[in-house]
Amino acid sequence: MDFLLAPFQYEYMQRAFVAALVVGTLCSTIGTYVVLRKLSFIGDGIAHASFAGIVVAYLRGIDYYAGAIVVAVLTALGIGFVNRRGKVSLDTAIGVLFTGAFALGVFLMSRAPRYNVDLSSFLFGNILGVSRGDLVLILGLAAVVTVSLAFLYRALLYTSFDPVVAEASGINAAFVDYALLVLLALTIIISLEAVGIVLVAALLVTPAATAFQVTRRFTTMLWLSATIGAVCAVVGLYASYYLQAASGATIVLLATIAFFIAMAIGRSRRRSASGSR
Amino acid sequence: MSVAVTVSELVVRYDRVVALDRIDLELASGMALGIVGPNGSGKSTLLKTIAGLVVPSAGTVEVFGVAPRTLAPGSIAYVPQVEAVDWSFPASVADVVAMGRYPRLRPLARFSKADRAAVDNAIESLHLGDLRNRHISQLSGGQQQRAFVARAIAQEPKLLLLDEPTTGVDARTEESLREIVRGLVASGLPVLMTTHDLDRASEWFDRLAVVDRRVLAEGDPETVLNSGAYAGIREHAHVHGHARS
Numbered sequence: 234m235d236f237l238l239a240p241f242q243y244e245y246m247q248r249a250f251v252a253a254l255v256v257g258t259l260c261s262t263i264g265t266y267v268v269l270r271k272l273s274f275i276g277d278g279i280a281h282a283s284f285a286g287i288v289v290a291y292l293r294g295i296d297y298y299a300g301a302i303v304v305a306v307l308t309a310l311g312i313g314f315v316n317r318r319g320k321v322s323l324d325t326a327i328g329v330l331f332t333g334a335f336a337l338g339v340f341l342m343s344r345a346p347r348y349n350v351d352l353s354s355f356l357f358g359n360i361l362g363v364s365r366g367d368l369v370l371i372l373g374l375a376a377v378v379t380v381s382l383a384f385l386y387r388a389l390l391y392t393s394f395d396p397v398v399a400e401a402s403g404i405n406a407a408f409v410d411y412a413l414l415v416l417l418a419l420t421i422i423i424s425l426e427a428v429g430i431v432l433v434a435a436l437l438v439t440p441a442a443t444a445f446q447v448t449r450r451f452t453t454m455l456w457l458s459a460t461i462g463a464v465c466a467v468v469g470l471y472a473s474y475y476l477q478a479a480s481g482a483t484i485v486l487l488a489t490i491a492f493f494i495a496m497a498i499g500r501s502r503r504r505s506a507s508g509s510r
Numbered sequence: 511m512s513v514a515v516t517v518s519e520l521v522v523r524y525d526r527v528v529a530l531d532r533i534d535l536e537l538a539s540g541m542a543l544g545i546v547g548p549n550g551s552g553k554s555t556l557l558k559t560i561a562g563l564v565v566p567s568a569g570t571v572e573v574f575g576v577a578p579r580t581l582a583p584g585s586i587a588y589v590p591q592v593e594a595v596d597w598s599f600p601a602s603v604a605d606v607v608a609m610g611r612y613p614r615l616r617p618l619a620r621f622s623k624a625d626r627a628a629v630d631n632a633i634e635s636l637h638l639g640d641l642r643n644r645h646i647s648q649l650s651g652g653q654q655q656r657a658f659v660a661r662a663i664a665q666e667p668k669l670l671l672l673d674e675p676t677t678g679v680d681a682r683t684e685e686s687l688r689e690i691v692r693g694l695v696a697s698g699l700p701v702l703m704t705t706h707d708l709d710r711a712s713e714w715f716d717r718l719a720v721v722d723r724r725v726l727a728e729g730d731p732e733t734v735l736n737s738g739a740y741a742g743i744r745e746h747a748h749v750h751g752h753a754r755s
Contacts, residue, residue: 269596271596384617387617388617394606397563397594400562400563401561401562401563401587402584402587402665449602450600450601
């Protein structure tokens with residue numbers, strides 16, 4: 234019992250656990266659509282692009298989150314627009330926009346008179362540094378994203394599977410696509426402090442890809458992915474506490490191990506299924 | 511009989527290629543209109559434009575008197591020729607058919623008894639009962655086609671658009687599809703369908719149009735087939751095919 238409760242004697246650890254649980258669950262829930270729509274690249278894309286927002290916010294002396302949110306949402310909408318109007322694939326649109334925005338961030342930072350601020354916490358995350366205000370923002374935005382996902386549930390599912398027929402039947406596929414991109418941008422922003430720019434993509438992709446290995450039902454995949462994300466985040470944080478390792482990396486490593494276990498289970502199941510026929 | 515679809519002076523261009531050139535067509539409720547024409551004649555484009563998926567370059571398409579995109583969700587059901595879906599998507603036959611109900615459901619609304627009945631009905635009428643829990647990747651081509659037609663029927667649309675639903679299916683499937691479509695037409699549903707199968711045209715359709723970027727002939731299936739309008743373009747396409755190779 235002590236082993237489980239020990240970390241909670243520190244208030245910053247309590248906040249870290251809440252943040253990890255929320256971020257792990259949310260990323261892996263929306264990640265189900267990321268994996269099924271083959272958008273694995275997007276987490277990386279929007280997270281890197283938000284770096285430009287963080288730099289601008291730093292130079293202007295405004296809140297980092299404000300800068301990151303504005304740039305991430307604009308990048309998400311830009312990716313959707315270029316994809317729809319520019320006759321390029323979504324992957325290419327992401328590639329063009331995120332490198333552009335990231336380069337802008339580096340450019341601005343290199344011209345800054347002095348940049349001794351520690352931006353590494355945005356690259357690799359610093360979940361132990363989540364303040365009370367950060368936590369309120371994380372919980373607030375997570376609530377917005379969760380409610381939106383619930384409202385869009387069927388439209389997201391139909392357009393993920395068969396966008397053309399969904400659109401013909403009267404579902405506004407363009408709206409659904411843009412909405413998903415904006416919700417992704419918000420999810421990525423609130424995950425930055427927990428796992429950082431470099432590792433957020435893993436939280437979006439790995440739990441959902443893990444669930445995909447072992448189920449052929451969409452609802453099962455959704456719940457399983459959310460559970461795997463939540464468990465990896467909380468267990469990963471515990472592990473990092475006792476191993477004195479970086480929390481974001483520990484969480485992602487745990488999810489990666491889960492993926493390979495699920496892959497082995499999925500393979501052996503398929504083998505025994507085909508063997509019995 | 512009320513008019514379901516009115517296409518007038520419709521022109522569709524892709525970049526510089528003219529896919530459809532001043533098309534005029536009308537479809538009344540309770541009628542099945544067949545569209546025949548060679549490959550690349552713009553048949554699929556015509557269906558997509560009526561479905562609201564392609565924006566006309568000129569002219570108008572009206573479905574029940576308004577532009578297709580302004581209809582209430584669930585009004586048009588469209589079954590494409592080739593389903594470009596990811597077959598590894600986690601969905602069973604029943605899941606796919608249930609999607610037909612999605613456009614008309616409000617957000618957060620529960621799947622009602624009526625929704626479930628419509629899905630069961632569509633599954634039964636396409637003889638998919640034994641396959642309802644099977645994953646979509648484990649279906650044959652004909653079974654996949656039937657699942658997508660079932661989804662369109664579960665939608666209970668006001669207009670049904672079918673793009674070559676009989677291509678690549680066996681005779682039994684063709685016959686059951688025909689019976690289902692004729693039943694829907696008898697109940698008042700307007701149906702627009704493209705096909706390559708001329709032999710059964712008069713059993714499928716009330717009217718037949720020969721389209722090769724333009725409407726070359728339109729009318730009673732027997733009359734149109736006997737007019738030689740289709741034979742003419744077939745010859746034409748054949749000669750073209752030779753010239754290219």
